[in-house]
Amino acid sequence: MNDSFPILSIRDLSVAFRSGGTDIHAVRNISVDVLPGQTVAVVGESGSGKSTTAAAINRLLPENGRITGGQVLFEGRDLARAHEREMLTIRGAGIGLVPQDPMSNLNPLMRIGDQVAEALEVHGRATGSAAKAAVIELLEMVGIPDAERRVNQYPHEFSGGMRQRVLIAMGLACRPKLLIADEPTSALDVTVQRRILDQLDKLTAEMGTSVFLITHDLGLAAERADTIAVMNKGEIVESGDAARILGDPQHEYTKQLLHAAPSLSSRSIVPTAKARTFPATAASVPEIGNLVEIEDLTKVFTIRAAGTGVASRFTAVDSVSFRIPRGETVSIVGESGSGKSTTANLLLGLDDITSGRIRFDGTDLASLDRRSLFAFRRRVQPVFQNPYASLDPRYTVERSITEPLRVHRIGDSSSRRRRVAELLDQVALPVAMAGRLPHELSGGQRQRVAIARALALSPELVVLDEAVSALDVLVQAQILELLASLQSELGLSYLFISHDLAVVRMISHQVHVMQAGRIVESGTPEQIFDRPQSEYTQELLAAIPGAKLAS
Missing domain, CATH: 3.40.50.300 (P-loop containing nucleotide triphosphate hydrolases)
Structure with missing residues (x-):
């Protein structure tokens, strides 16, 4: 031809x-x-x-x-x-x-x-x-x-x-x-x-x-x-x-x-310390310092080979230490298998720690009994990657958002309905959407509902695990602006897990780069992206598609 x-x-x-x-x-x-x-x-x-x-x-x-x-x-x-x-x-x-x-x-x-x-x-x-x-x-x-x-x-x-x-x-x-x-x-x-x-x-x-x-x-x-x-x-x-x-x-x-497409030249959208405000009813204020302190955190998994039953040990998180200050966004970046999501799961209490320590608001999580752990989970909420899998397809938007309130026995049906209206307004969704099912929503709308659900219990820390990676650039930009706005309004702290370095630059106060379970470089976005020291960080930056968009 x-x-x-x-x-x-x-x-x-x-x-x-x-x-x-x-x-x-x-x-x-x-x-x-x-x-x-x-x-x-x-x-x-x-x-x-x-x-x-x-x-x-x-x-x-x-x-x-x-x-x-x-x-x-x-x-x-x-x-x-x-x-x-x-x-x-x-x-x-x-x-x-x-x-x-x-x-x-x-x-x-x-x-x-x-x-x-x-x-x-x-x-x-x-x-x-x-x-x-x-x-x-x-x-x-x-x-x-x-x-x-x-x-x-x-x-x-x-x-x-x-x-x-x-x-x-x-x-x-x-x-x-x-x-x-x-x-x-x-x-x-x-x-x-x-x-x-x-x-x-x-x-x-x-x-x-x-x-x-x-x-x-x-x-x-x-x-x-x-x-x-x-x-x-x-x-x-x-x-x-x-x-x-x-x-x-x-x-x-x-x-x-x-x-809307994020690039390494995109402007930061995080609220500065001076611009951030905190609710008058908040039990703690920024001056108290770090909300989360992680020291020498290690997680080892035992893996049995299929057919042979032979066990081997795999260190997913290896002596990791970092802090999450109140009202700030700390990001962890790295490839799949680097240990970033395992770190998030350890903080959420979804996996057991092999060694090391996680302190939340000064309390060692390992010391919490069952009742205290339940109270801790009210203060820390997750938003996961896939907006299509994170909502129960049988639940309306209202039922999804009120589920944490039901689990923690907060309010009655009328107060919960008022809370749903308030939360939908916070994430810029119309109240009329409360009666819809997930299949009637776009991906961006579903992720807004997931964020509303995470905010239902008025948490202090939100763990966002690849929370915008499945979204189109226009929707992604809207969600990132929303997260920054909510942080400024509510004094939220974020642990932001992502493999998208351009997004991380926009949303972060501090960045940690993970490779093979270890943090290989830490710093402000400017330090990490303008003056990377680690060869691995340089490799990640070089692999970002669309250098033309940054020029």
Whole structure:
């Protein structure tokens, strides 16, 4: 095929979903071309229509979705009107797919090797021992060490980054002409993300594969794409050369995305000590000093090898010490497996300490009896990463927020309703939302509800474990501003766990960098990001996508 002739040409594509007897138009008259060997990134918020577009290309829309107009021309064939039998031959062989979530897109009951081999066998590329040899070669190609042994392992024995590599191997198994990568690294740390994207770039270049990249990360798009198409409310509002889009955006929505995208040059939004205010009824004031003191904290897990029963010891947190001053945000950054979430769980009392000490408001947590521990948990509340998993799907917003009040037997039904209204107002949600169920909310709205629930008991410390990493840049910016505002208004202290260094720079008073269970560097955001001393910190900073956004 001529290199100037698009491998994929989308023309005036429209997609609608049938709901409640009416059509909801998710994609409206979009057009985009992908040339051979080219990477085209489609960027936008959740609900903008970018993943629906990807699903329409492969004709993998949900049952209630359908293409209502336009063409999807792949090598000149209109997939919008192709028979399903033809689509079965194109999926995998002609068009590969790398789906979004490495933690849920592999069958937990099948060995890794069998899942990759399935793609080869379905398209008649290899069977039996030849398929196994091809699978080992594919796993080695995507950078999985000891592939010959690991083909026999199950997904739970792989890290998130390794699972994502498996999905890339599956997507490229039949050497497709086009690869659709739908948020392929959104759940991964920056260093793992960079290694995987470098590997993907290398492989697609070797194969001559074009890439249709779906992402909400403008920095990633800036680094990896030749062309960017910006989607908003089902329409492409701006498209063109990546450097031009990022350097001279024309549409207001693109400008909003660029403004909201965190970068290492983003301004700090934390309240200063002078600006912070504290409730008149607070039992303690800033002058008292540290709310949390952690000394030589260590956590060792005993791990038994599957099949052999042989036990080994793994030190997840190794002699960690730091303080959380009242009314301030202390952040811990590092890769998956660095020990940051384990540290948070130890502070929350969700794991037992192996050695060391945690003092909260001057009291050693190890000395607390059951009743005192229950009272402690009223003063310390968590907000977790996934807004889609942190709320009970059967509970209304009101029930979710009042649950901590019920558990701690605070108030009656009418006072709890008043408290819900107050909390929804604090997190900038309308009171009318109290009766809704989680599936009726966006990701950003769900995370606001999770924050409201965490605030229900008027805690002094909120532990935020990757609390904004699953959110789009515009929603993420709103949540970060909300957290800073609540800190100023209520005098809250935060322990902020994240792998996103640009976000950490915006939200933190103090930063600790963790690697392999140890703190390798500590300081103010300015010290850490402007003058990093540790080689590991420098590596983390170098791996952040989108240096172009910071300039």
